Amino acid sequence: QAVDAVRKSEVRHDARLKRTKWAWLTDMARWSKKQDEAVYDLTRSNLKTARAWRIKEALRDIFQAKPGREQAEGLLKRWHSWARRCRLEPMKQLAATIKRHWAGVLQGFESGLSNGYVEAMNSLIQAAKARARGYGTASHFIAICFLIAGKLKHLPANPFQTPLQRMVAS
Structure with missing residues (x-):
């Protein structure tokens, strides 16, 4: 600046x-x-x-x-x-x-710490917020934030993905 x-x-x-x-x-x-x-x-x-x-x-x-x-x-x-x-x-x-x-x-x-990871997660969350054009409740928005930033591995597989798509995604 x-x-x-x-x-x-x-x-x-x-x-x-x-x-x-x-x-x-x-x-x-x-x-x-x-x-x-x-x-x-x-x-x-x-x-x-x-x-x-x-x-x-x-x-x-x-x-x-x-x-x-x-x-x-x-x-x-x-x-x-x-x-x-x-x-x-x-x-x-x-x-x-x-x-x-x-x-x-x-x-x-x-x-040696940086806030780069936090800024990256913030950009992903802001993009999700813009894509949805807002959420019905604050708890919905919080749930989406956890899904995006949480990098959850224990969720069930997407039933609409083929086994080949699952291999590529992992």
Whole structure:
């Protein structure tokens, strides 16, 4: 969000940034050939968006390296100092947010836990809710949530499936 806020403010003055939003927000390894051609030179320019992108990528590198708590604290302190002094207000706000949640961020490096599984289950449940266009009662919705997220193995086999379909499904 911080990188996109910087890009939005700068795109009014520099037409080169038009149609580059998703390139700035995705990982460089996942850029398409078109994005690579359009943005590669911009990342090495003096644009504010390029500076914000480099700050974001430095933070991403810290998280991808998965250092221990002590090493992460040192890396995050250096990153925080850089982001706080960068003169880009959205990046300063990001640095302030990380500072407010400093203990939790460092705990994440120590525990190695992530909320990725919870987010994945939430997306499945929200999709089921949208597909059904709501449920008659809260207990019906809760039952569907358990069926989707519970990964229940003891349920009886679907009587409408052929034995071959059962083998493929398991």
